[in-house]
Amino acid sequence: MATETNVKEYESFSEDDTFRLGREFGSSAAPGSVYSLEGDLGVGKTVFAKGFAEGLGITETVNSPTFTIMKIYEGGRLDLYHYDAYRIEDPSEMEEIGYTDYFYGEGTCLIEWACNIEEYLPESYVKISIEKVPEKGFDYRRITVTGL
Numbered sequence: 001m002a003t004e005t006n007v008k009e010y011e012s013f014s015e016d017d018t019f020r021l022g023r024e025f026g027s028s029a030a031p032g033s034v035y036s037l038e039g040d041l042g043v044g045k046t047v048f049a050k051g052f053a054e055g056l057g058i059t060e061t062v063n064s065p066t067f068t069i070m071k072i073y074e075g076g077r078l079d080l081y082h083y084d085a086y087r088i089e090d091p092s093e094m095e096e097i098g099y100t101d102y103f104y105g106e107g108t109c110l111i112e113w114a115c116n117i118e119e120y121l122p123e124s125y126v127k128i129s130i131e132k133v134p135e136k137g138f139d140y141r142r143i144t145v146t147g148l
């Protein structure tokens with residue numbers, strides 16, 4: 001579990017804001033770090049991932065890995081393992097892709113829909129939770145970071 005002790009909150013008013021926040025996190029990501037990206041469908045997890053990749057110096061465009069569980073992006077300061085666990089029905093599908101090589105490797109992992117594979121998450125990871133706040137407008141997002 002991510003520890004509840006260190007919680008930081010950010011406000012995003014646009015897709016660009018979320019991208020830039022992702023870029024900031026990507027530029028400071030450490031080897032072997034794991035980030036979960038939580039939040040409803042269409043909230044902006046992949047937007048954050050795109051910024052994160054840019055922050056790592058990856059030039060390839062990050063897309064939603066909808067038809068694979070994980071996609072590898074190389075060529076940046078660290079390799080990025082971008083997971084989308086949305087379609088996982090049985091968490092043991094994680095074993096088929098040899099997840100441990102990545103969770104405990106030298107790259108950095110970003111996991112959309114990490115709630116579907118909770119039992120496979122490492123002991124220590126950073127939880128990034130993105131939420132809409134309807135009364136603050138259509139493009140507003142509250143981004144809560146726990147465990148950094």
Ligand SMILES: Nc1ncnc2c1ncn2[C@@H]1O[C@H](COP(=O)(O)OP(=O)(O)OP(=O)(O)O)[C@@H](O)[C@H]1O
Nearest residue numbers: 012013014015018041042043044045046047139141
């Ligand atoms: N503040 C914001 N931050 C991020 N995205 C925003 C924001 N405001 C509006 N959007 C829009 O919300 C959508 C977010 O899409 P995105 O694919 O990143 O969501 P997702 O959380 O990855 O969804 P899924 O669960 O389907 O993977 C985009 O169309 C984007 O333009």
Ligand SMILES: [Mg+2]
Nearest residue numbers: 045046064112
């Ligand atoms: Mg997505």
